[in-house]
Amino acid sequence: MRIDTALVRRLVNGQFPQWAGLPLTPVDPGGSDHVIHRLGEELSVRLPRHEGAVNQARLEFEWLPRLAPHLPLAIPVPVAVGEPAEGYPWHWAVSRWLPGGPADDSVGNAVVLADFLTALQTAPVTGSALVTGERLAARDDDTRAAIAQVAGKFDAGALTAVWEAALDAPAWDRPPVWFHGDFHQGNLLGDGGRVTTVIDFGGLGRGDPARDLMMPFTLMSERTRPVFRERLGVDDATWARGRGWALAAGLNAYCSYAGTVPRVAAATTRQITEVLAG
Structure with missing residues (x-):
C-alpha cells in the first residue's frame, strides 16, 4: 500500500x-x-x-x-x-528521535558490541512469550534455493559448505537468552564512527544467541572479528550456527533487493563474502 x-x-x-x-x-x-x-x-x-x-x-x-x-x-x-x-x-x-551516522569497523566497536550482547543476553528480564524455538533448519529450503540463484555471482560450493556446517553444528542446549534478532550494521548508529546506539528490535526474543552473529559479518572484517568473538566468548558450534544465520539473511536480502537497490547489493555482497571468509 x-x-x-x-x-x-x-x-x-x-x-x-x-x-x-x-x-x-x-x-x-x-x-x-x-x-x-x-x-x-x-x-x-x-x-x-x-x-x-x-x-x-x-x-x-x-x-x-x-x-x-x-x-x-x-x-x-x-x-x-x-x-x-x-x-x-x-x-x-x-x-x-535518535541521531547518528554510520559505525566504523574498528577494534573499539568490536569490543563495545560484544559487551552489548553480553549485557543483553544476561539481562534479568523474563518473558516466556518471547521464547522462540525456531531452528536454522527451517530456512533450509529457501537458503538452498538462494544459493542456486546466486551461483553465477558467488561460489555455490563454498556457500553450501558453510550452510551445511551450520546445520550440522550442535544445537543450543542451554537456557534461552535474549537476542536482538536483526543485529547487523544497518541497525547501528554512531558518532564519529563510534557505536552509540542499537535500533530496530523487531526480532527481539529469547533463544539461541547465534541469531545475533550477523554483526561480525556485516560491520566487521577478518581483522576485528576475532576480537569480537573472543570478547563475547563464542564457542565453535555457536559460531558455525551464527555463520549460517548470517548467510541465510544475507542471501535472502540479496535475492530480494540487490537487483533494484544498489546499497543493498553492496551491503549483502560484503556480508556473503565475509561469511565465506569466516
Whole structure:
C-alpha cells in the first residue's frame, strides 16, 4: 500500500493531536520494513511496510523500557503506539528521535558490541512469550534455493559448505537468552564512527544467541572479528550456527533487493563474502 506523508500526517493528527503542529519530514532512505518520518526535532514515526513487521511497535513499547537499564548502549525510547486508521491496517510507533551516522569497523566497536550482547543476553528480564524455538533448519529450503540463484555471482560450493556446517553444528542446549534478532550494521548508529546506539528490535526474543552473529559479518572484517568473538566468548558450534544465520539473511536480502537497490547489493555482497571468509 502507499504510505505517504499525507497519510502519516492524518494518523498523527487524528490520534495524537498534541503533536499536530510539529513538522513532519520523510527519512530517506527508510528501512526495508518501515516508512520513517521525523516528527519535530525530538520524535520519529515508523509505519510497517508489510505484515512481517506489524508486531514491532507493540513489542518495543512493552519490552525496550525494561531492557534499557541493563544495556551499555542507547536503544529506542518508545513514546506511543498508534492504532490502525485512515485505511492503514496496522499498529505504528512514535519514538524518540535518535541521531547518528554510520559505525566504523574498528577494534573499539568490536569490543563495545560484544559487551552489548553480553549485557543483553544476561539481562534479568523474563518473558516466556518471547521464547522462540525456531531452528536454522527451517530456512533450509529457501537458503538452498538462494544459493542456486546466486551461483553465477558467488561460489555455490563454498556457500553450501558453510550452510551445511551450520546445520550440522550442535544445537543450543542451554537456557534461552535474549537476542536482538536483526543485529547487523544497518541497525547501528554512531558518532564519529563510534557505536552509540542499537535500533530496530523487531526480532527481539529469547533463544539461541547465534541469531545475533550477523554483526561480525556485516560491520566487521577478518581483522576485528576475532576480537569480537573472543570478547563475547563464542564457542565453535555457536559460531558455525551464527555463520549460517548470517548467510541465510544475507542471501535472502540479496535475492530480494540487490537487483533494484544498489546499497543493498553492496551491503549483502560484503556480508556473503565475509561469511565465506569466516
